[in-house]
Amino acid sequence: MRYLIFAVLLTTTMAATAQRQILDKMVATIGGEITLLSEVEEQYAYTKAQRNGAVPPEARCMLVEQILVNKLLLNQAKLDSIEVKDEEVESQLTARIERILSYMNDDLKQFEEYYGQTVNEVREQFREDLRNNLLIERMRAKIMADVSVTPSEVKDFFRRIPKDSLPYFSSEVEVGEIVYKVPINKEQKRVTMEKLEDIRKRIVEGKEDFAELAKKYSDDGSARGGGDLGWAKRGKYVTEFEAAAYKLEEMEVSPVIETQFGFHVLQMLGRRGNSIHVRHILIRPEITDEDVDLGQRHMDTVRTLLIKDSISFSRAVKKYSDKNVQSFNNDGRMVNPTSGNTFFEVGDLDPDIYFAIDTMKMNGVSKPIEFRDESGDYFFRLVKLMSRTVPHKANLAQDYAKIQKAAIESKRNEIVNKWVEERIQKTFMLIDRQYEGCPNLAPWMKENMAAAKPD
Structure with missing residues (x-):
């Protein structure tokens, strides 16, 4: 059963x-x-x-x-x-x-x-x-x-599948990427910091409530709950945020700090052993059209270097790609979140990537593709077609990893x-x-x- x-x-x-x-x-x-x-x-x-x-x-x-x-x-x-x-x-x-x-x-x-x-x-x-x-x-x-499972168990598992029941795999591709986060210009950073300094002043002087100001100004989902992030253990937050949080006494308000997400003001609500309960106000500096144009020109330059073989793709990943992107530590190869490997059925790709590689020759490199993440930050990526399989019936030579996973x-x-x-x-x-x-x-x-x- x-x-x-x-x-x-x-x-x-x-x-x-x-x-x-x-x-x-x-x-x-x-x-x-x-x-x-x-x-x-x-x-x-x-x-x-x-x-x-x-x-x-x-x-x-x-x-x-x-x-x-x-x-x-x-x-x-x-x-x-x-x-x-x-x-x-x-x-x-x-x-x-x-x-x-x-x-x-x-x-x-x-x-x-x-x-x-x-x-x-x-x-x-x-x-x-x-x-x-x-x-x-x-x-x-x-x-x-x-x-x-051992290799012999994988082979036995595969042999037990009736030949007329073997799956037919669609074409799959491996895609490499170089991802560049568009930097914020100094003027926008200054404006944002001044705005947050003013908000902090209103809080510490007791003129306004932290939670109400978070609801009004914070740029993330915690705003609706007054900036409350709930209880968390050490290691959950990025380094700069965590360092500031663990220095605070209960109900103390932090100075303005900067992380990869923007600028924050934190307040400690409670501490329990190695866990903390904080709330924050996050304001993200605005990206200007000029910033975006500069980002695109930068990636055009990187693409030119790749096309002229002035730099290898692997070297370009280490030199130019965002270190916070998963592919950075995988030699630029994108990982399929569903399978955990580097192969994608073309229909599972982001539409922009799909259209970029649809008619691309092997080892071709796309023009810069603009996109925004869930936080609203601007990025450009170059994608490279690293391999492409033809549609075929499952076999051990080409599909061992999939068969092993099924076993x-x-x-x-x-x-x-x-x-x-x-x-x-x-x-x-x-x-x-x-x-x-x-x-x-x-x-x-x-x-x-x-x-x-x-x-």
Whole structure:
């Protein structure tokens, strides 16, 4: 039997809970963890909505099994005293709420109308759900720790795939990049610092509230929460920010500091061991049209050097590319965030990069491509086509890394499946008989569900 591991995302839980009705029935107990009927029905309704109603007849049975597996993992995580720190919960909770707000164009009114609660109320309600999800992930990782496959196992895995079932891989490319962040001119820096110095003065003289000024002036997502960044451990922030923060006493306001993100004023709200709770006001200097033009001319010059073979691509990466970009430490090669390797299907590339390399010859270098990151900073990149494969049926010679990854996932699933089967026999559980018609739940529906076999 195959057991699916189902991790409920906060956004899924939120969407379902936005329409939650009174909990009316307990349908399962797994160790110390309970499952309510409304939990099953909410997730079923969400799945159905996501698929425009196109769900198979056995969908509810499969969903119940996924929930039960999660409860089994959660119960064992607590028995094993697996730890999830408060700082991690707060950090992920903030990031996910920020993501939802970004989908709503940072419209707090829309958020509150959709969820029927304020942002802070949503945070309070879903904090425990997120903690449990992290415990489930930790437990699953513990079960699958140190799983690896030998070359012979990879070959055996590949040979077991029926020839008529071998996947057909589309064309893939490797792309190198040199990324240049457009610098801010001195005049704009001066104007920004003076503005922030004035804001700081209004705070330290007690004329205005830090949080209100953060809401009004700060240029990042924390503005809506008064600049509050929550609890964080040492190492979370960039060096300049962290150095300033750890010097502060409680409620003290820092001088104006500069980081790669702009200029900040910080206030210490609390300290707990090696963790700090700060808020800040961030103002980003404006990039002028002249700055952008200078950046483009700079990258035109770098491209000319590459085309004339006056410098190697690898050397140009080290000399000209932004050190904060992931590709800098990979000889300029871009890494596919989905696969973790350097190969991209052309359809997965950023549109600007796709069109730049679409008709490019091997080892060609594009003209400077302008783009902005999530923070609004301006960049230019040069991209180089480093390799291109033709569409083909999967084979070990060309696709070993992909086949190896699939073999590892298969082995992990086998380990988790075996663990679940063993824990079912050793864990107290009660499953409501309304699910007796689900064939996949037969192992969970014991004749004597009132007692579990001892270890």
